[in-house]
Amino acid sequence: MGTIFTFSHFIFREYNTCMNDCLFCNVVADSSRLIWENDVAAAFNDIHPKSPVHILVVPKKHIPMLDNLDDVQIGGQMLLAVRDVAERAGVKGAYKVLLNNGRPAGQIIDHLHFHIMAELPTHKNHLA
Numbered sequence: 860m861g862t863i864f865t866f867s868h869f870i871f872r873e874y875n876t877c878m879n880d881c882l883f884c885n886v887v888a889d890s891s892r893l894i895w896e897n898d899v900a901a902a903f904n905d906i907h908p909k910s911p912v913h914i915l916v917v918p919k920k921h922i923p924m925l926d927n928l929d930d931v932q933i934g935g936q937m938l939l940a941v942r943d944v945a946e947r948a949g950v951k952g953a954y955k956v957l958l959n960n961g962r963p964a965g966q967i968i969d970h971l972h973f974h975i976m977a978e979l980p981t982h983k984n985h986l987a
Contacts, residue, residue: 883917883970895947899933900940905974912950912977916941922971925960941973949980 886892887901894914895902905913918937922928945954954977959966 881921881970882968883915883972884921887917887919895940895944897936897940897943899936902940902944902975909974910976911979912948912954912975914944914948914975915972916944916975917970917972923969924966924971925958928971937971937973941975945975945977948975948977950975950977953977 886903887896890896892903893901894904896919898919900916900918902914902916905915916937918933920933922933928934941956945951948954954975957974957976958972
């Protein structure tokens, strides 16, 4: 089965390979929860935001962490997705990007994801 981790009122199980049990794969499959997507990546608001703008950008393909990323095209497209989501969120030029790689670094969900964090949007055309 796997180890159970508790995190802010939610319980997640550690799984090694099964995409059906991946929380982020399930979020990506439910387009009603997404605030942005393209063919490679999807974005949604963090359920436990650490800043006024806190968006997660994930690859649609299940990749457990950065160490498992072996496709240069997906890597590049993920960075461009982060840039595009930040711009659409109204924080272009005023955000930070965080990536936790592995449990010792603080990664809770075994699906590669980038955190976009910023203060309030700098213009009115931002994502909900």
